[in-house]
Amino acid sequence: MLGHAARRRTAVLWTAGLGVLLVATVLIGIGVGATAIDPLTVGRIIGHHVLGWPGTPTWSATDDAIVWQVRLPRVVLGILVGGGLAVCGTALQAMVRNVLADPYLLGINSGASSGAAAAILFGAGAGLGEYALQGSAFIGALAASLLVFVLARSGGRVTAIRLLLSGVAVGYALYAATSFLIFASDSAEGSRSVLFWLLGSLGLAQWNIPLGIVAAAVLLTILVLTVTGRSLDALSVGDETAHTLGVSPERFRTALLVLVSLSIGVLVASAGSIGFVGLVVPHLARRLVGAAHARAVPVAALCGAVLLVAADVVARTLLAPQEIPIGIITSLVGAPFLLILIRRMHAISA
Amino acid sequence: MIEGRSLSWHYGENEVLRHVDLVAHPARVLGLIGPNGSGKTTALRLLYGALRTATGEVRVDGDRLEALGPRETARRLAVVVQESGGESSMTVGEMVLLGRAPHLATFQRTRTEDRRIAGEALRRVNAAHLGARAYAGLSGGERQRVLIARALAQQASHLLLDEPTNHLDIRYQHEVLILVRELAAELGTTAAVVLHDLNLAARYCDDLVLLHGDGRVARAGSTDDVLDPVLLTEVYGIEIERIEVEGEIHLLFRPGDGTRHEERTA
Numbered sequence: 001m002l003g004h005a006a007r008r009r010t011a012v013l014w015t016a017g018l019g020v021l022l023v024a025t026v027l028i029g030i031g032v033g034a035t036a037i038d039p040l041t042v043g044r045i046i047g048h049h050v051l052g053w054p055g056t057p058t059w060s061a062t063d064d065a066i067v068w069q070v071r072l073p074r075v076v077l078g079i080l081v082g083g084g085l086a087v088c089g090t091a092l093q094a095m096v097r098n099v100l101a102d103p104y105l106l107g108i109n110s111g112a113s114s115g116a117a118a119a120i121l122f123g124a125g126a127g128l129g130e131y132a133l134q135g136s137a138f139i140g141a142l143a144a145s146l147l148v149f150v151l152a153r154s155g156g157r158v159t160a161i162r163l164l165l166s167g168v169a170v171g172y173a174l175y176a177a178t179s180f181l182i183f184a185s186d187s188a189e190g191s192r193s194v195l196f197w198l199l200g201s202l203g204l205a206q207w208n209i210p211l212g213i214v215a216a217a218v219l220l221t222i223l224v225l226t227v228t229g230r231s232l233d234a235l236s237v238g239d240e241t242a243h244t245l246g247v248s249p250e251r252f253r254t255a256l257l258v259l260v261s262l263s264i265g266v267l268v269a270s271a272g273s274i275g276f277v278g279l280v281v282p283h284l285a286r287r288l289v290g291a292a293h294a295r296a297v298p299v300a301a302l303c304g305a306v307l308l309v310a311a312d313v314v315a316r317t318l319l320a321p322q323e324i325p326i327g328i329i330t331s332l333v334g335a336p337f338l339l340i341l342i343r344r345m346h347a348i349s350a
Numbered sequence: 351m352i353e354g355r356s357l358s359w360h361y362g363e364n365e366v367l368r369h370v371d372l373v374a375h376p377a378r379v380l381g382l383i384g385p386n387g388s389g390k391t392t393a394l395r396l397l398y399g400a401l402r403t404a405t406g407e408v409r410v411d412g413d414r415l416e417a418l419g420p421r422e423t424a425r426r427l428a429v430v431v432q433e434s435g436g437e438s439s440m441t442v443g444e445m446v447l448l449g450r451a452p453h454l455a456t457f458q459r460t461r462t463e464d465r466r467i468a469g470e471a472l473r474r475v476n477a478a479h480l481g482a483r484a485y486a487g488l489s490g491g492e493r494q495r496v497l498i499a500r501a502l503a504q505q506a507s508h509l510l511l512d513e514p515t516n517h518l519d520i521r522y523q524h525e526v527l528i529l530v531r532e533l534a535a536e537l538g539t540t541a542a543v544v545l546h547d548l549n550l551a552a553r554y555c556d557d558l559v560l561l562h563g564d565g566r567v568a569r570a571g572s573t574d575d576v577l578d579p580v581l582l583t584e585v586y587g588i589e590i591e592r593i594e595v596e597g598e599i600h601l602l603f604r605p606g607d608g609t610r611h612e613e614r615t616a
Contacts, residue, residue, distance in 0.1 A: 004447075004460075228456060230451050233440065233448055234448055234451060236438055237435035237438050237445070240400060240432075240433045241431060241448075243398075243399070243400050244398060244424060244428070244429040244431060245448055245452060246420045246421035246425070246452040247420065247451070248420045290439075290440070291441075291444065292444055
């Protein structure tokens with residue numbers, strides 16, 4: 001009568017199906033490039049490194065290096081960034097009760113871009129050594145989200161609408177700051193790097209500490225959002241409703257904001273601002289398995305991961321050897337997709 | 351039992367509620383009535399802790415509300431608020447199941463028992479057929495019944511309703527309040543209802559608290575006592591006459607006729 005069993009079955013099927021699709025996308029995605037490697041060999045190489053099986057290589061050392069050192073870290077970053085942006089977008093849409101909210105709503109991407117621009121153009125954050133760029137982008141992201149949070153607070157409360165408006169205001173201000181930084185420097189090379197940052201890229205991926213931090217942040221976020229799914233459901237209905245169901249709206253929203261801000265900060269610092277994934281994928285996930293967050297969050301994570309890994313393959317190969325910023329691909333795919341979803345949504349609710 | 355003692359609230363300079371005392375008893379229906387802006391909804395929000403009174407205190411079954419914590423509060427008090435959540439993309443079934451949230455640990459999934467209770471609650475408001483529908487696609491009246499079902503699914507011993515008859519046609523206005531009376535009679539539920547319609551208050555409430563436009567209590571007591579036409583005329587600023595048909599109180603309103611009242615009382 002509540003349509004509950006059917007929805008749960010649908011969710012299990014989609015989760016499993018998307019899991020298989022993700023594995024396929026990864027194997028094919030790694031194989032595609034200047035040197036084509038068949039998916040089976042890709043599987044063997046990964047198995048060899050991760051599980052120690054098969055033990056003896058039947059492939060060339062070059063293929064091994066291409067798969068393990070170059071393409072796999074990039075694909076792993078793609079999975080994490082795609083999944084992370086999708087779940088953060090899902091959480092933010094619930095928290096501010098606005099289906100147009102995305103992970104960049106809090107001005108975090110603009111903050112990260114400003115930080116990165118300052119590092120590239122003026123050598124800010126040089127003390128961080130080889131991680132200067134990512135480090136200053138992360139600091140910029142955190143500073144921006146802190147600013148948004150402080151501006152959104154009024155009498156000890158953070159309301160949905162104030163959060164939305166402060167995020168938009170801070171975002172625009174920092175976007176202007178980044179543009180000014182580019183304008184004020186005469187380094188053409190620097191400007192190109194900043195532009196690349198604004199449009200996003202998975203090109204910085206390596207097996208290093210930042211990738212580990214991204215993995216930890218994204219997995220933690222997915223886990224927390226899934227287990228607190230019911231509270232998120234209550235908050236997405238309204239503050240008063242959440243309160244009457246035993247969820248303190250201010251405390252819960254603040255805790256989520258901290259988690260999501262840290263997560264997005266880490267993501268933007270490692271891959272720039274990749275647009276549309278965090279906006280579109282939550283809609284797709286809710287359409288597939290319904291609005292209950294315990295089901296929608298894992299499905300959103302998988303959809304985001306598949307989408308971003310696939311988009312990165314297109315970005316690497318379409319104009320090879322030139323690489324297109326991945327944000328251009330996701331926006332080209334995402335915009336019409338969102339329009340289709342909105343048209344369908346309208347047909348149902350109106 | 352819910353006891354509010356010396357409840358006050360102000361928005362900025364504007365005092366909306368001044369030292370209001372009210373008590374809702376088990377197995378009885380308490381009505382909160384008064385003109386617009388008299389603080390009825392504010393008083394109710396203080397009772398369920400969405401607002402914290404600066405003066406006085408609220409006690410639920412003798413325990414201070416602030417000491418209960420959000421989940422225990424939600425297990426004892428079920429509230430039907432005016433917020434509809436119309437943008438939500440949940441189904442009706444999911445919306446009603448949310449009422450079980452206070453009874454489930456964060457990690458716990460909904461049990462068969464929870465789904466049975468939610469289904470039963472939907473049946474009780476004649477909305478069983480809506481279970482699989484999208485909540486956003488419902489009419490205002492259907493939504494209101496679903497929100498009442500969610501409150502029933504909470505299985506709390508106290509039921510608070512903020513203008514539950516909003517959006518409902520005449521039949522459902524009565525059915526909702528009959529349901530509240532039944533819960534009070536069958537389960538001993540303590541009910542507190544904010545109402546605009548004085549005739550509904552007359553018919554379904556055991557006790558009433560009448561608030562003045564300035565946020566003070568004009569009179570509190572039994573329905574018969576509070577529905578005093580002279581007092582009501584003064585509080586609402588409109589001529590009100592009371593008649594009784596077969597022992598039932600009915601109020602008649604004569605707008606723009608304040609002079610006659612003064613002549614008669616003079």
